[in-house]
Amino acid sequence: MQKKNINLELSLTDDIDMHLIPDSIYNNIKVGNPLASKLDVIYAAEKAMVLDFAWEFPKGLDTFVHDERYPLSVEQKQQINLARIYLKNTQNTTSGIDISSSDVF
Structure with missing residues (x-):
């Protein structure tokens, strides 16, 4: 997804409750569809550009969101919420994607 499009979508999430549960980035995204x-979940994270910053953390998507060693910016929190929305609103997010779990974890 292009940066311009993600910025537009992030601006649309301003009214969404930015509350993240005290858990991993992965589980915060999964709140969108348990x-x-x-x-x-990985595809939604990729689409919302969460993977761009999550891989910088030693535990990737398993990083605890309230870990003071890895603070999240407001934009990163918005991206996690956007991934939740993608996960909630998409019935078949993985059609047409070919990634193996070894590529992700």
């Missing part, structure tokens, strides 16, 4: 598969 029944989603691991691949669905």
